[in-house]
Amino acid sequence: MSLLNADKSELKNRYNELYDKFTAYKSLNLNLNMARGKPGKEQLELSNDILDESYLNGFVSCDGTELRNYGILDGIAECKKLFSEILRVNEDNIIIFGNSSLNIMYDYISQCMVFGAGEGPWAAQKNIKFLCPVPGYDRHFAILESFGIEMINIPINSDGPDMEMIEELVKDSSVKGIICVPMYSNPTGISFSRVTVERIAELKPAAKDFRVIWDNAYCVHHLSDDCDEFINVFDYAEKNGTEDYFIEVTSTSKISFPGSGVSALAASGNNIAAIKKRMTVQTIGYDKLNQMRHAAYFRNLEGIKTHMKKHAAIIKPKFDAVLKAFDENLSGKEIAEWTNPKGGYFISLDVVPGTAKRVVSLCKEAGVTLTGAGATFPYKADPDDKNIRIAPTFPGVDELKTAVDILCVCVEMAAIETVIN
Amino acid sequence: MSLLNADKSELKNRYNELYDKFTAYKSLNLNLNMARGKPGKEQLELSNDILDESYLNGFVSCDGTELRNYGILDGIAECKKLFSEILRVNEDNIIIFGNSSLNIMYDYISQCMVFGAGEGPWAAQKNIKFLCPVPGYDRHFAILESFGIEMINIPINSDGPDMEMIEELVKDSSVKGIICVPMYSNPTGISFSRVTVERIAELKPAAKDFRVIWDNAYCVHHLSDDCDEFINVFDYAEKNGTEDYFIEVTSTSKISFPGSGVSALAASGNNIAAIKKRMTVQTIGYDKLNQMRHAAYFRNLEGIKTHMKKHAAIIKPKFDAVLKAFDENLSGKEIAEWTNPKGGYFISLDVVPGTAKRVVSLCKEAGVTLTGAGATFPYKADPDDKNIRIAPTFPGVDELKTAVDILCVCVEMAAIETVIN
Numbered sequence: 019m020s021l022l023n024a025d026k027s028e029l030k031n032r033y034n035e036l037y038d039k040f041t042a043y044k045s046l047n048l049n050l051n052m053a054r055g056k057p058g059k060e061q062l063e064l065s066n067d068i069l070d071e072s073y074l075n076g077f078v079s080c081d082g083t084e085l086r087n088y089g090i091l092d093g094i095a096e097c098k099k100l101f102s103e104i105l106r107v108n109e110d111n112i113i114i115f116g117n118s119s120l121n122i123m124y125d126y127i128s129q130c131m132v133f134g135a136g137e138g139p140w141a142a143q144k145n146i147k148f149l150c151p152v153p154g155y156d157r158h159f160a161i162l163e164s165f166g167i168e169m170i171n172i173p174i175n176s177d178g179p180d181m182e183m184i185e186e187l188v189k190d191s192s193v194k195g196i197i198c199v200p201m202y203s204n205p206t207g208i209s210f211s212r213v214t215v216e217r218i219a220e221l222k223p224a225a226k227d228f229r230v231i232w233d234n235a236y237c238v239h240h241l242s243d244d245c246d247e248f249i250n251v252f253d254y255a256e257k258n259g260t261e262d263y264f265i266e267v268t269s270t271s272k273i274s275f276p277g278s279g280v281s282a283l284a285a286s287g288n289n290i291a292a293i294k295k296r297m298t299v300q301t302i303g304y305d306k307l308n309q310m311r312h313a314a315y316f317r318n319l320e321g322i323k324t325h326m327k328k329h330a331a332i333i334k335p336k337f338d339a340v341l342k343a344f345d346e347n348l349s350g351k352e353i354a355e356w357t358n359p360k361g362g363y364f365i366s367l368d369v370v371p372g373t374a375k376r377v378v379s380l381c382k383e384a385g386v387t388l389t390g391a392g393a394t395f396p397y398k399a400d401p402d403d404k405n406i407r408i409a410p411t412f413p414g415v416d417e418l419k420t421a422v423d424i425l426c427v428c429v430e431m432a433a434i435e436t437v438i439n
Numbered sequence: 440m441s442l443l444n445a446d447k448s449e450l451k452n453r454y455n456e457l458y459d460k461f462t463a464y465k466s467l468n469l470n471l472n473m474a475r476g477k478p479g480k481e482q483l484e485l486s487n488d489i490l491d492e493s494y495l496n497g498f499v500s501c502d503g504t505e506l507r508n509y510g511i512l513d514g515i516a517e518c519k520k521l522f523s524e525i526l527r528v529n530e531d532n533i534i535i536f537g538n539s540s541l542n543i544m545y546d547y548i549s550q551c552m553v554f555g556a557g558e559g560p561w562a563a564q565k566n567i568k569f570l571c572p573v574p575g576y577d578r579h580f581a582i583l584e585s586f587g588i589e590m591i592n593i594p595i596n597s598d599g600p601d602m603e604m605i606e607e608l609v610k611d612s613s614v615k616g617i618i619c620v621p622m623y624s625n626p627t628g629i630s631f632s633r634v635t636v637e638r639i640a641e642l643k644p645a646a647k648d649f650r651v652i653w654d655n656a657y658c659v660h661h662l663s664d665d666c667d668e669f670i671n672v673f674d675y676a677e678k679n680g681t682e683d684y685f686i687e688v689t690s691t692s693k694i695s696f697p698g699s700g701v702s703a704l705a706a707s708g709n710n711i712a713a714i715k716k717r718m719t720v721q722t723i724g725y726d727k728l729n730q731m732r733h734a735a736y737f738r739n740l741e742g743i744k745t746h747m748k749k750h751a752a753i754i755k756p757k758f759d760a761v762l763k764a765f766d767e768n769l770s771g772k773e774i775a776e777w778t779n780p781k782g783g784y785f786i787s788l789d790v791v792p793g794t795a796k797r798v799v800s801l802c803k804e805a806g807v808t809l810t811g812a813g814a815t816f817p818y819k820a821d822p823d824d825k826n827i828r829i830a831p832t833f834p835g836v837d838e839l840k841t842a843v844d845i846l847c848v849c850v851e852m853a854a855i856e857t858v859i860n
Contacts (some may be wrong), residue, residue, distance in 0.1 A: 088697040
């Protein structure tokens with residue numbers, strides 16, 4: 019039964035109880051943060067050895083390339099091999115970039131705006147649109163918004179975005195693509211099912227220059243052995259001849275070091291050729307020493323998996339702490355729903371519609387910073403004002419426990435306010 | 440007196456002599472290269488210590504920033520300070536980027552195409568043009584060409600580009616800018632005089648969104664103490680209120696390691712704000728560990744200067760070897776002119792008009808690769824077919840001596856061919 023169906027005076031009493039807790043927390047002058055999808059310090063320590071000079075292989079790659087000098091536009095062979103194992107594609111379908119997969123996506127969209135994706139510049143085609151599974155990643159939406167691309171919300175379910183809606187919308191040739199995180203989605207943590215991936219690969223968009231930005235940021239970021247399956251979209255795309263629609267990116271930002279990692283793109287031969295043509299003008303090449311560090315330190319997919327278990331050992335207890343608190347404080351009251359991800363960096367919390375902003379503001383007052391309400395939607399506009407992204411990785415477990423207790427108090431307060439005010 | 444005024448039969452004899460030398464060289468099956476503006480291996484060895492972990496400062500910057508995690512869009516304080524000393528501007532006017540100043544320039548032009556420089560997107564303004572001092576840097580021209588910006592050749596003299604011509608052309612509002620290397624220009628090696636810099640800063644272009652891409656790639660790359668003076672264009676721009684016209688870039692590519700260095704941009708407050716606005720969407724930040732390596736290893740401008748003397752000690756003998764060979768083999772014949780740079784990476788050689796392609800092709804036949812004739816001009820079109828860029832840094836001195844001897848033979852052969860054929 020919903021807490022909110024209770025008697026008004028009962029609710030007022032409950033609110034007063036919560037308010038006392040809230041006030042007590044507030045008096046502690048805390049400064050806690052569950053907003054940032056950042057690894058914690060303990061996680062950073064895991065990769066320090068990568069900086070050892072021994073991993074630079076005497077400054078020479080396996081094919082004899084001098085790593086300290088100019089040369090190699092698309093990545094050293096060792097690093098291409100590593101990412102080809104991670105993304106399960108051929109090495110020829112991989113390009114290694116700098117430290118940021120966000121930058122790869124930005125540059126790709128920018129390239130489509132100026133040069134197009136085979137059908138003339140997007141900038142010259144008026145009113146183009148992208149489909150955005152929501153809740154989603156604010157920085158994806160910021161890229162599209164900055165280029166003036168209209169964003170259409172697509173509800174995301176436990177097995178991926180609403181495919182009926184997508185299949186209908188792509189009949190409009192002004193719909194140029196989809197941007198999504200197919201595995202351990204930001205912020206819901208869900209992974210697209212095999213059926214969803216297959217249906218996306220079978221899309222028959224009216225736009226011939228349709229592109230799916232397949233941001234596989236968390237494809238090896240399992241929280242335990244009970245994990246979601248990596249489904250290679252290119253396996254299905256090739257069957258359907260749609261491989262040119264897919265631009266896949268990933269990085270080691272949350273494997274080694276955020277900011278000092280290596281990012282990579284996987285795409286069809288046609289797209290690789292088009293991207294290299296642009297890159298030839300844009301740069302002489304990315305940091306090969308850092309590529310070698312990563313390739314030599316992790317060696318192969320097995321090396322990555324072993325390393326990711328160390329990350330999981332640190333962050334799984336943090337996810338568990340949040341979920342335990344939600345369970346203890348919010349379940350059975352019908353005032354909140356949340357996801358229980360098997361990987362990634364976030365938990366998605368839906369509160370009573372119309373109260374997300376209020377919850378974030380109450381938390382702020384009590385010393386807990388959350389991701390801004392609305393941030394998980396295009397234009398920062400959550401139509402139901404209900405979604406909050408929880409980022410449990412950065413704080414220590416104790417801090418996190420306090421922060422989530424405060425959050426639960428605020429969620430319930432804001433819920434009751436909708437009835438008693 | 441010009442060699443080419445000699446008696447025809449004399450010339451034929453001389454040609455036969457040269458042809459014998461050419462054939463002898465050819466039979467050696469050499470594979471020499473004077474095409475690449477790359478440091479040689481000995482130069483790379485100078486910076487190996489930068490990779491020592493001690494320079495990572497315990498992964499923390501002076502303001503307490505954790506260098507291994509996300510954060511800091513525009514560069515760590517230490518690195519901004521280093522580049523503010525190199526470029527003689529305020530730290531607030533500096534942004535630190537990734538490993539490539541070429542990438543900074545590409546992204547800046549791309550930004551102007553899509554978002555403009557305050558007066559609407561360049562892509563929406565038809566037939567825009569850039570002024571290109573020639574001979575110049577092929578990769579500059581490749582950027583402009585890729586975006587469909589028309590390039591206009593501006594002859595470059597010993598004190599910089601022809602300013603009368605520039606002052607006249609900027610009266611046309613479709614002329615949006617100039618791209619140049621003001622110090623130790625690629626390939627001539629000349630530096631813009633104080634008067635030239637002042638006149639550029641005093642330009643009154645019709646285009647309000649005029650931009651000068653001021654590529655100061657070689658600003659600390661002196662060959663000896665007898666060097667050209669660093670002239671800060673912003674000193675003059677500020678006097679004239681034209682500071683928004685200037686986008687200055689540089690990098691450590693030829694200070695530490697090409698590909699694994701740090702690049703930087705200097706610009707006015709208005710431009711820094713506009714660029715940061717774009718960067719906020721484009722990336723979370725660049726590699727802060729590599730920034731710290733550079734800041735801690737070089738410390739300050741004095742540290743850079745000391746280090747650059749070590750480079751000079753290696754490459755000055757290479758420049759001297761080329762110039763000595765030119766002097767011995769080509770001077771007094773009026774078949775070639777060349778520059779004698781005090782810094783940078785190149786020597787510019789002008790051969791008899793109409794013979795540059797022939798010289799490059801003859802050299803190729805004899806085992807010496809040169810930069811393609813025409814590469815130093817927009818659209819790879821040298822109107823006089825006379826300019827050849829000589830890159831003496833990569834080969835060893837002995838190799839270089841052989842290569843330049845072959846070059847001299849080919850220059851003279853091609854010159855004589857214009858008369859006797």
